[in-house]
Amino acid sequence: MRKRSIGINVRVTVTEKKKVTMLARKCGLSLSEYLRQRALGYEPGGHPPTEVFDVLDKLDEIAESCSMRDGAAISAHTDRLRDLLIGGN
Structure with a gap:
């Protein structure tokens, strides 16, 4: 009901x-x-356009091909950007 x-x-x-x-x-x-x-x-x-998330996904792909240290830094930045875009903490 x-x-x-x-x-x-x-x-x-x-x-x-x-x-x-x-x-x-x-x-x-x-x-x-x-x-x-x-x-x-x-x-x-x-909501941001889906293209914004496509770019962040591409950055994650780039991070995977980098050295462990650089890749981790890139991933941390893209995670923060995602949180800002979707209202996370």
């Missing part, structure tokens, strides 16, 4: 709906979840 059973209706223009829908999609959220988070004071973050 769904916990959320009460709806809130809000009238918007076509342009406003397109903009809010695009913002929700950028955050990887449904329109309802995006609006719920915004209404409750949260500011959902967007």
